[in-house]
Amino acid sequence: MIIETIAVGFPAFPTNCYIVSSEVTRQGMIIDPGANPEVIMNTLKQLDIKALLIVITHRHVDHFGALRVVKTETGAEFAAFDTANISWRTDALLRPFLSFWLPPDRLLKDGDTIDIDELHFSVLHTPGHSPDGISLFGHGVVFTCVLRKDRIGKTDIPGGNYKQLMNSINNKLLTLPDDTVVYPDHGSQTTIGQERKNNPLIR
Numbered sequence: 001m002i003i004e005t006i007a008v009g010f011p012a013f014p015t016n017c018y019i020v021s022s023e024v025t026r027q028g029m030i031i032d033p034g035a036n037p038e039v040i041m042n043t044l045k046q047l048d049i050k051a052l053l054i055v056i057t058h059r060h061v062d063h064f065g066a067l068r069v070v071k072t073e074t075g076a077e078f079a080a081f082d083t084a085n086i087s088w089r090t091d092a093l094l095r096p097f098l099s100f101w102l103p104p105d106r107l108l109k110d111g112d113t114i115d116i117d118e119l120h121f122s123v124l125h126t127p128g129h130s131p132d133g134i135s136l137f138g139h140g141v142v143f144t145c146v147l148r149k150d151r152i153g154k155t156d157i158p159g160g161n162y163k164q165l166m167n168s169i170n171n172k173l174l175t176l177p178d179d180t181v182v183y184p185d186h187g188s189q190t191t192i193g194q195e196r197k198n199n200p201l202i203r
C-alpha cells in the first residue's frame with residue numbers, strides 16, 4: 001500500500017491530505033483534499049496514481065477546500081459520513097463555504113467498508129471534533145480526526161463535543177492494536193500504543 005502525506009493549506013496550521021493507493025493497480029483514494037488542488041493533482045501524476053474516491057474525515061473547510069477542483073479533474077466519487085438529519089445547504093458548518101462544497105455521491109455509515117482493489121478500510125464513526133467525524137481503519141493504519149500525537153481533536157468549536165470525542169477515542173480508536181499507525185488530520189503520525197501510553201490528554 002502507498003500512503004503519501006501532503007501538507008496543504010495554511011503553513012502555520014496545515015491539514016494532512018493523504019493519498020492512499022494500491023501498489024499493484026495504482027488506484028486509490030484521496031483523504032481530506034483541504035487546499036492546494038494543483039499540489040494534490042501533481043502528486044497523483046508524479047506517483048502515477050488514479051484516484052477513484054475522495055473521502056473527508058469531517059466537513060470542515062480545511063478538509064474539503066480543494067474538493068471541487070480535485071473531483072472535477074479526477075472524476076473520483078466523493079464520500080462523506082451520512083448526516084441524514086442535516087441539510088447541506090443550511091448547515092452552519094458548510095453554509096459559509098458552499099462554493100467549495102459538493103454533495104457526496106456516497107454516504108458512509110459506521111461499519112461500512114471502503115474497497116478499492118485489494119485495499120479494504122472500515123469506516124468508524126468517531127464524532128467529537130465534528131458530529132460527522134469518521135476514522136478509516138485497515139491494513140494496520142488508521143486515518144482519524146479525533147486523535148493526534150500527544151493531542152486530541154479540538155472540541156471548543158461549533159459542533160465539537162468533548163464527551164463524544166473521548167468516547168470515540170476510548171471506545172473506537174483505543175480498541176485497535178497498539179502497533180496501528182495513526183495518520184491524524186493535523187500533525188505527525190504516531191501509533192495507538194504510543195498514544196495509549198504517552199498522550200497526556202487521554203490518561
Ligand SMILES: [Zn+2]
Binds near residue numbers: 129130
Ligand atoms: Zn476539523
